[in-house]
Amino acid sequence: MEVIISKNNSETIAEFIGRLDTPASPEVAKAVEPLMQDAAGTIILDCTQMSYISSSGLRIFLTLRKASVSNGGRIIIRNISNDIRQVFMMTGFLNLFEIE
Amino acid sequence: MQRYLDPHCEMILEEYRDNLPEIKKKAEEINAKLNSMLKDAGLLVAALEYRVKSEDSLAGKLELKGSKYASLEDITDIIGLRVITFYTDDIAKVSSAIERLFEVDWANSVDKRKAHEIDSFGYLSLHYICYAPGFPYRFEIQLRTVLQHAWANMNHDTGYKSGVEIPKSYLRNLSRLAGILELVDEQFSIIRSELTDYRRRVRALVASGNLSEVPLDGDTYRSFLELEPFDTLNKRIAAVNQAEIHPVSLLPYLQVFKLIGCKTLGDLEKVIRDYSDAAYQIASYQIGLTDLDILASSIGPQNLCVAFILKSGGGRAGIRMMFDLLNGESSNNDTMAEILVEQANSLPFMNNK
CATH class of the missing domain: 3.30.460.10 (Beta Polymerase, domain 2)
Structure with missing residues (x-):
């Protein structure tokens, strides 16, 4: 899995490409660490090219959300596929995140 | 100067x-x-x-x-x-x-x-x-x-x-x-004092179990949540995959419980009692074949509401309305509703088993 982080005006964008599964999670967790510095602002998690998310991936998203909430920031998940949306729904996390 | x-x-x-x-x-x-x-x-x-x-x-x-x-x-x-x-x-x-x-x-x-x-x-x-x-x-x-x-x-x-x-x-x-x-x-003080008194009486009613006498509102729902009413169902669902339960706010579900007609805490307790098995069927069907081992503590309330709506004939439109309330209006909510209806139709609770 590849994570590309970029900035667009006041937003920080993290683009996830590939499968966010258990083997990929440690590397992804490390790759998104810089986002914590922008936790007070708006962070976009762009999932347009994400094909799968596991529990480990959900935990990474939850960690980012926690940092964002405690810093008064905002996390937006963008362009998830129906399969991934279903994972959020059946784990009960669908209404926890702002999903566009 | x-x-x-x-x-x-x-x-x-x-x-x-x-x-x-x-x-x-x-x-x-x-x-x-x-x-x-x-x-x-x-x-x-x-x-x-x-x-x-x-x-x-x-x-x-x-x-x-x-x-x-x-x-x-x-x-x-x-x-x-x-x-x-x-x-x-x-x-x-x-x-x-x-x-x-x-x-x-x-x-x-x-x-x-x-x-x-x-x-x-x-x-x-x-x-x-x-x-x-x-x-x-x-x-x-x-x-x-x-x-x-x-x-x-x-x-x-x-x-x-x-x-x-x-x-x-x-x-x-x-x-x-x-x-x-x-x-x-003076009126602000009187209102605060009456509100404090109301909360005290509600807490006493909740503690004594007289839930049918307690109207469902923000205050009473919060008091009810202190009793962890969804805990048993959540643990039962989590056991399917030995999943961790991640605590989230259950306050958004108040509006959904009102939507499905709960007027008192007694009504809500009845929904939990009557629909827990159906909620479990939905959740275990969804996660049973996955390795998802983290669930939100809203998993129980979510599936209770789904089970109630489907069993009451609310269908896809009812589920969509629930997701619209929880997530904000979106056509994606309709897609999720469609998937849920399809899944539930094959489950025993929808076939009176």
Whole structure:
């Protein structure tokens, strides 16, 4: 899995490409660490090219959300596929995140 | 501004300049002590503010009535603090704490609330003059509510410092406003007191199990959640994959429970009792074939609502309405509703098994 982080005006964008599964999670967790510095602002998690998310991936998203909430920031998940949306729904996390 | 001070007043001003660093330090200390006391007592106030009298303000005071003061020690508001409370009741609590915290100069403290005749309305505030140990100057603490503070600020323009003659009609309007605000302050306190009483009664009803007598609203729902009513169902679902339950707020589900017709906590308890098996069937069908081992604590309430809606014939439109309430309106909610309906149609609870 590849994570590309970029900035667009006041937003920080993290683009996830590939499968966010258990083997990929440690590397992804490390790759998104810089986002914590922008936790007070708006962070976009762009999932347009994400094909799968596991529990480990959900935990990474939850960690980012926690940092964002405690810093008064905002996390937006963008362009998830129906399969991934279903994972959020059946784990009960669908209404926890702002999903566009 | 150019001030014309006699040598005696100049001497007092000199004393002020010499001691200003110590006065500023003491002001900070007193403010910190007061702030800490309010926190310890659990008293939520609208504001706590302090100031050290400026040289210009002191010079103005001395120019007006300097002969009244033998030295700087005679000026009681070199340091001024103000506690602004939300409720009138809180003034009594804060004042009792101040009396325990500082030595009060009762001869110079004023309760303006008692100063009014029965037919007059105006400035209502409690002014304490206090001593700080080892500090030669007294300080003032003013206590007032937010509304009294607003009125006092409005009135300030017309007060003794303006030096402008104010039309009587304007003063009369201000006085009428003071009367209204006094009534509003009193009503706020009554409402708070009634609300506290209502919450106490609801907690007692919830604790005694008389849930059918308790209307479902934000307060009662919060009290109900303290009993962890979805815990059993959540643990049962989590056991399917030995999943961790991640705590999330269940408050958004209040509107969904209302949507499905729950009017009392008894109705909600009945939904939990009657639909837990169906909710479990939906959840275990969805996660049973996955390795998902983290679930939100809303998993139980979510599937209870889905089960109720589908069993009651609400169908896809009903599920979509639920997701619209929880997630905001979106066509994606319809897609999720469609998937859920399809999944549920093959489950025993939808086929009366």
